[in-house]
């Protein structure tokens with residue numbers, strides 16, 4: 622009888638406690654890929670060191686090797702490394718913003734450098750809208766950010782600045798990106814060498830469950 626009670630309790634325990642994954646707070650990573658994934662953070666403060674061309678090329682190459690629906694590659698990528706472009710776009714963006722906008726608060730912050738969370742390079746990703754195109758572009762951005770991390774380069778994925786490029790003030794900058802007809806800007810990834818060590822924003826482990 623005791624044996625049955627024990628088995629029933631064990632089963633109940635398994636049913637209620639073993640359906641999720643557990644958090645491992647150890648900093649021992651089994652390989653460099655896992656380390657890059659687990660230590661990548663969105664960085665919003667960068668120093669002025671530029672990213673070397675050959676490193677940026679490899680990051681971009683990793684981007685276009687992302688899985689994508691039917692290998693249709695409904696994406697276009699534009700890389701801005703020009704500090705002048707970034708400065709001018711930021712100036713136009715600032716000037717187009719009403720002074721009482723909550724966004725305008727950030728200009729008072731002495732650490733504010735530009736509208737791309739202070740990154741030194743910006744990779745714009747546009748898509749030709751289709752069933753998988755947004756997912757494809759997200760996977761592409763993910764590949765780029767992890768490749769960047771593997772070179773010690775930090776990044777931040779952003780949708781916030783994208784709206785500006787379809788405004789009157791933003792149009793001239795969008796035009797310099799020379800996107801083919803039918804393509805829409807979707808996201809941009811700011812990159813550079815980090816000037817901060819952000820905390821890891823909490824992840825909800827209970828959202829992951831094994832189906833029995």
Ligand SMILES: Cc1cc2nc3c(=O)[nH]c(=O)nc-3n(C[C@H](O)[C@H](O)[C@H](O)COP(=O)(O)O)c2cc1C
Pocket residue numbers: 661662663664665738777778779780781782808819821822
């Ligand atoms: C599609 C997407 C859009 C995002 N847009 C912005 C943005 O406009 N500005 C920003 O500072 N961060 C943006 N982020 C970064 C998220 O805030 C960040 O990934 C999230 O808080 C988790 O933090 P972590 O990247 O450090 O793990 C975006 C991330 C994604 C995936």
